[in-house]
Amino acid sequence: MQLHFSKMHGIGNDFVVLDCRQRDFPLDTAQIRALADRHTGVGFDQLLSVEPARDPSCAFYYGIWNADGSPSGQCGNGVRCVAAWLHRAGALALDSSVMIESPSGPVTVRLLGPHEVTVDMGEPVFEAARIPLTAAATAERYTIETGDHTLEVGAVSMGNPHVVVTVPDLDAPELLQLGPLLSGHSRFGQGANAGFVQRVDRGRLRLRVHERGAGWTLACGTGACAAMAVLHQRGEVDDRVRVELPGGTLRIDWTGPGHTLWMTGPAAFAFEGEWTVAALRA
Structure with a gap:
C-alpha cells in the first residue's frame, strides 16, 4: 500500500x-x-x-x-x-x-x-492532579529531585503535561542530562515535556524543550505556552510575550486565570x- x-x-x-x-x-x-x-x-x-x-x-x-x-x-x-x-x-x-x-x-x-x-x-491547567503531577498540593513552585540535582520547577497542562525550569544559561551542559530525566520523572504519571526557560525581560523568553516521546526538538508550541503561563502566574512576564526557540519565535498572549491562551506563529x-x-x- x-x-x-x-x-x-x-x-x-x-x-x-x-x-x-x-x-x-x-x-x-x-x-x-x-x-x-x-x-x-x-x-x-x-x-x-x-x-x-x-x-x-x-x-x-x-x-x-x-x-x-x-x-x-x-x-x-x-x-x-x-x-x-x-x-x-x-x-x-x-x-x-x-x-x-x-x-x-x-x-x-x-x-x-x-x-x-x-x-x-x-486555559492553562495548574491543578497538580490534572497535569498529572504527584504533589501534596497545587503550587506555583515544586521541588523535584533528579540525578544529583534538586530543582525548583513549575508545572502546567496545555492539553499535555509540562514541567518548566527557569535557568540563567540555556547552553549549560547539564541541561542535556536534565531534560530526559525530567521527561521521565516518576512524579509525572504520564511523563512530561521538560522546558528550560531563560527570562530576558517581561516580554521576551528564550526556551529549549525536551519532549516526551520525541527528545530535544527545535520548537515546541505547547512548551512555549507552558513557559509563558508559568512565569505569568508568578507575575514575571506581561500579557504578551515573544518566546524564542532554536527554530524560531512564537507569540503567546494570555491575560490570566479565567481566560484562554493564544499562540501565533508560522x-x-x-x-x-x-x-x-x-x-x-x-
Missing part, C-alpha cells in the same frame, strides 16, 4: 501529516517508529492525522503520535500545520476561524495567512511524498 504524506514544520518542529478524512488511520506503533526514523524512514517529531470530527461542533479531528509511537494529547506547532494543511486542501478559508478537535478537546484556529496561524490553546510545507507501507513491516 502506498501511503501519501505531507512533510511540514512549525519553526523547525517537524511533522508528517496523513489525510485520513476518508480512510482509517493505517499504521501501528512499530510502523510509526519506522516512519519516524531519520535515517531509514521519513523522519519527524510527531505524526499528525487529519480525520472526520468525533465532536459535531468541530470541523475535523487531528490525531497526534510521537516519534516513539506513543500518542499525545496536544501539539501547538502541529495544530498550526493542520490548519495550513486544511487551507491548502480547500477546507479552510483565509481569515476564517474554525474549531478542530484534538485528542485533548476542541481548539479554535484562525488562518491569518497561508502560512500564519493563531490558535486558542485553552506553519510551512517542506515536501510531499509516498511511503510503501509494506516496507515498514520488513
